[in-house]
Amino acid sequence: MSTHRRVWYPYASPFDPCPPITAKTYSTPPNLFLGFQPPNLEQFTPMQALRTGTLWKVFYDPWYSPYEAPRDGDHI
Amino acid sequence: MWLYEKKLQYPVKVSTCNPMLAKFLVEQYGGADGELAAALRYLNQRYTIPDKVIGLLTDIGTEEFAHLEMIATMIYKLTKDATPEQMKQAGLDAHYANHDSALFYHNAAGVPWTASYIAAKGDPIADLYEDIAAEEKARATYQWIINMSDDPDLNDGLRYLREREIIHSQRFREAVEILKDEQGKKRIF
Numbered sequence: 001m002s003t004h005r006r007v008w009y010p011y012a013s014p015f016d017p018c019p020p021i022t023a024k025t026y027s028t029p030p031n032l033f034l035g036f037q038p039p040n041l042e043q044f045t046p047m048q049a050l051r052t053g054t055l056w057k058v059f060y061d062p063w064y065s066p067y068e069a070p071r072d073g074d075h076i
Numbered sequence: 077m078w079l080y081e082k083k084l085q086y087p088v089k090v091s092t093c094n095p096m097l098a099k100f101l102v103e104q105y106g107g108a109d110g111e112l113a114a115a116l117r118y119l120n121q122r123y124t125i126p127d128k129v130i131g132l133l134t135d136i137g138t139e140e141f142a143h144l145e146m147i148a149t150m151i152y153k154l155t156k157d158a159t160p161e162q163m164k165q166a167g168l169d170a171h172y173a174n175h176d177s178a179l180f181y182h183n184a185a186g187v188p189w190t191a192s193y194i195a196a197k198g199d200p201i202a203d204l205y206e207d208i209a210a211e212e213k214a215r216a217t218y219q220w221i222i223n224m225s226d227d228p229d230l231n232d233g234l235r236y237l238r239e240r241e242i243i244h245s246q247r248f249r250e251a252v253e254i255l256k257d258e259q260g261k262k263r264i265f
């Protein structure tokens with residue numbers, strides 16, 4: 001799991017009508033942590049940048065559905 | 077003035093005939109946190125924002141229109157050959173009754189787009205914080221759509237769009253830092 005996911009554990013009642021989801025996750029993308037972008041960060045190649053949507057490796061944080069099978073080349 | 081380049085910002089490929097996905101995607105087309113709302117919000121706020129960050133709002137507002145075009149292409153591809161029966165099964169019967177397979181600016185629940193989705197307070201910090209919130213909400217919307225979509229090619233495009241939301245949020249946060257900066261302070265790089 002991406003280091004930009006956080007997890008929390010909601011209360012589950014013995015009388016919950018649906019099977020409880022005991023752990024819930026949420027995204028905390030890299031833009032929350034950097035402040036003003038520092039100089040000389042590592043870059044993707046131009047082709048990788050066009051595919052990922054960012055030139056900067058530090059900002060790349062792709063989202064995958066938990067129900068989706070990853071494909072070759074999904075993770076750079 | 078704008079120059080139009082007759083291609084999409086990122087290629088849109090749809091691999092399965094699934095009009096139901098169009099129903100979800102329209103949230104990013106005419107929803108409160110969709111690309112239309114984003115583009116109009118930034119391109120309107122830029123007139124009354126300090127000149128150091130006008131260019132940023134122009135650039136991001138313009139890019140949002142490129143995203144709008146991608147979303148439109150996805151919705152169009154998903155519905156263009158759907159029969160009335162398929163539209164009914166996908167829950168798009170109300171849409172079909174009014175629009176056939178034409179696109180329209182409403183959200184996933186069919187509520188038409190309204191200018192009250194966007195704000196222009198005239199206070200630079202208030203406006204930029206709204207913009208940051210809008211980007212984070214659009215990022216979350218993409219997550220929920222990806223979670224419901226089983227089309228890997230479509231998800232590839234949605235992941236690209238979600239990554240752009242992260243970058244836009246970062247740039248708006250930097251704009252806030254620029255405006256917070258002490259005036260007349262000597263900067264040494």
